Amino acid sequence: MRHAGKTLTIIVVISLTMASSTLPAKPQLNYLVGLNMEVVFMDNGVARVTLKQHPFDAAGRSLISNTEVVERVIGEEDSIISLVLLFFTTDPSKASYVVHAHSKLDPEEQVLCNTGTPGVMERFDGAVTLTLDILLNTTSSLIPLGGDVYQIVVTDYFTLTDPRSWLDVMDFRFMGSVRLLNFSLDPSWAKPPSVATPARLQWLNMNEADAPDNYVLTLQIPGVILSTTPLRLRAEVSGARFSNATSSLQVGVRNTGGDEGVFTVVLLEEGFEQARKISLKPGAEAWVRFPVHAPDGGELVVKVFGGGEQLDEQRLTVNVEKSTETRLPLLSAIGLILMVIGGFTILLYLDERLKRLQSP
Amino acid sequence: MQHAKLIVGLVLTLIGVSLVFGFLPGEAQYSQAGQGTASREARVEYVEKRNYTYFLSQSFLLRNPSNSTVVDLVYMWLPVNASSQFVSLLETSIEPLYRKKGEEGALILVYNVSLPRGETMWLNATLQVTVEKYRLLMENIPWLNYSQVEKNTGGKRYWAVENQTYVSIAQSIGLNARDPVEACSSIGKWILARLDYQPTWRKGAEHALITRGGRLIVSGDCEEVADVFVTLARILGIRSRVVHGLYLLEDKDVVTMWIRRTETGYDTSDNWGGHAWPQIYVPKAGWVDVELLEGGTVKIGDFSQYHVKYGFEEKSFLGSTMLYCQAMFLETDSFYFTFRRVKS
Structure with missing residues (x-):
């Protein structure tokens, strides 16, 4: 399938393998999809995103009456949601959203789209629509600037990642108490908006070159609660062992909390900061190793982080272990015997000499 | 004769003292199993470094499948200028409209092409590509710092860093590793010991690991090998990414490889070398190539002249969209790549 659009294109993978000679192609439904996105910024930091899709063929003919194609578009809701979230966050798994209206065919909607004729935006009747409410405070797009002013970076994920794809229409609206204070584009030479009013910004992108990669908005949004991750993870440094044979430090970490989590063990020494990730179940302990670069007697600091917070800190000194397993080699034993015999011989000599001096 | 005992006694004592203090372990030798004290200096050195230059002609056959004239933007990916690779564009069959940098540094020429219905045209570019063959010596390499680990070792679509099977595998392989290079070597050996090489469409690390006969198998081709490697490395806090490019399977002065679209899919030349391999970021060294499918061994910082890099995949959540043209x-009905080796 080539599900593209003046928009997204599912990659036709050209065998990236080393040895294959012939690879079967997946059955393809060749169609492109016109994409229009409307983003309504609402009080409390909610962005209501409506995506309107209209499939068409390479000749620019609408496929909205092709049931198979439309069902295919509707059936891709999960992946489309991920794509929409990627407009607002670098990690969709951490974004909170609610599907306000699932994908459905709406014959009343319209989609604007360039189908290959330069400079012409065609209007298609009918669209597959999907509406999400995204909590911006759970995304990476929301950057607090102070007070209730925020910078919001909306990334056209299509044009950023696939140079052939872009959004045909991006339509920002500002509702309730939300105020547009400023906006800019990245790259700066991207086409300016077709509509720019205090309540609305709209871009009509004829091609990928016109379409901005990033829409940067400065908004006043009252009522946003910046949630912080509750500190639930607990861990401690449970031990440390320095091995001079390998110049390495083993650090033990124990999860002392009730939640499984990923912890980061940090070793600080002069000139180096090293960190290791470790996943621990509640009560579990594990050891990690670091190469030590500090000289003997050098100061080391070990810290444990979890959930973005420092959980423990220990200070250590590089102490050289003296081997407890040193065995007296054979030659050393012989040396000792020779020392005893030599000493005894000297004592004999001294004894004889003393007797000789005392004798009349 | 009377002093003979004194002389013998002194000689024996001296020999004894030298034997005892000469062979007992001294303060400087904290030996364990005779290893001596390990060096503590972080060290990165080129053991070998040699440039190989190719003239690369890449040609693509475009076709207008529609019933009307199409004016379209055509995107042609070029090999990237990157560590151990230097690229210059010599000529192109038509003037590009502009050059575009992809998200992860890929270099793309954008052409404005008009084709009447049903017609075809070839789009060509000639480049000079210099590949640096190198072998690195890496000792006492530190792990990444905290902010780099937090920022650069997360999961992506193809890298299932939160999958518990992968987490437990990574930790059993790598927690005891002294440094990141040792950990990556262990990861590579683990993969090679379980690899069932099968050409496939990219399925990502999540689906590359299967159980067969009660044993874990890494099933797939170079992309799955790279994805599994990157996943395991990232779980251990090692910054890692995938390189997409071409591999010259033949060591000849002129190598041509191709792909052609057919009615059922794609045919490729027997020497088709589309390839993907991992890289790791090594403090003091930068990005270091890792190759697990060349010679059956784990090669870290042991990079051959047969690799040509077209793009990287590190930050993009959905992965690379590199498609050559x-x-x-x-x-695009045909993709031809001809490498002509320049004698040095």
Whole structure:
């Protein structure tokens, strides 16, 4: 399938393998999809995103009456949601959203789209629509600037990642108490908006070159609660062992909390900061190793982080272990015997000499 | 004769003292199993470094499948200028409209092409590509710092760093590793010991690991090998990414490889070398190539002249979209790559 659009294109993978000679192609439904996105910024930091899709063929003919194609578009809701979230966050798994209206065919909607004729935006009747409410405070797009002013970076994920794809229409609206204070584009030479009013910004992108990669908005949004991750993870440094044979430090970490989590063990020494990730179940302990670069007697600091917070800190000194397993080699034993015999011989000599001096 | 005992006694004592203090372990030798004290200096050195230059001609056959003239933007990916690779564009069959940098540094020429219905045209570019063959010596390499680990070792679509099977595998392989290079070597050996090489469409690390006969198997081709490697490395806090490019399977002065679209899919030349391999970021060294499919051993910082890099995949959540040459409306029916080795 080539599900593209003046928009997204599912990659036709050209065998990236080393040895294959012939690879079967997946059955393809060749169609492109016109994409229009409307983003309504609402009080409390909610962005209501409506995506309107209209499939068409390479000749620019609408496929909205092709049931198979439309069902295919509707059936891709999960992946489309991920794509929409990627407009607002670098990690969709951490974004909170609610599907306000699932994908459905709406014959009343319209989609604007360039189908290959330069400079012409065609209007298609009918669209597959999907509406999400995204909590911006759970995304990476929301950057607090102070007070209730925020910078919001909306990334056209299509044009950023696939140079052939872009959004045909991006339509920002500002509702309730939300105020547009400023906006800019990245790259700066991207086409300016077709509509720019205090309540609305709209871009009509004829091609990928016109379409901005990033829409940067400065908004006043009252009522946003910046949630912080509750500190639930607990861990401690449970031990440390320095091995001079390998110049390495083993650090033990124990999860002392009730939640499984990923912890980061940090070793600080002069000139180096090293960190290791470790996943621990509640009560579990594990050891990690670091190469030590500090000289003997050098100061080391070990810290444990979890959930973005420092959980423990220990200070250590590089102490050289003296081997407890040193065995007296054979030659050393012989040396000792020779020392005893030599000493005894000297004592004999001294004894004889003393007797000789005392004798009349 | 009377002093003979004194002389003998002194000689024996001296020999004894030298034997005892000469062979007992001294303060400087904290030996364990005779290893001596390990060096503590972080060290990165080129053991070998040699440039190989090719003239690369890449040609793509475009076709207009529609019933009307199509004016389209055509995107042609070029090999990237990157560590151990230097690229210059010598000529192109038509003047590009502009050059575009992809998200992860890929270099793309964008052409404005008009084709009447049913017609075809070749789009060509000639480049000079210098590949640096190298072998690195890496000792006492520190792990990444905290902010780099937090920022650069997360999961992506193809890298299932939160999958518990992968987490437990990574920790059993790598927690005891002294440094990141040792950990990556262990990861590579683990993969090679379980690899069932099968050409496939990219399925990502999540689906590359299967159980067969009660044993874990890494099933797939170079992309799955790279994805599994990157996943395991990232779980251990090692910054890692995938390189997409071409591999010269033949060591000849002129190598041509191709792909052609057919009615059922794609045919490729027997020497087709589309390839993907991992890289790791090594403090003091930068990005270091890792190759697990060349010679059956784990090669870290042991990079051959047969690799040509077209793009990287590190930050993009959905992965690389590198396609060599693609348009929106026009079809690309053939992809030809000819490498001519320049004698040095």
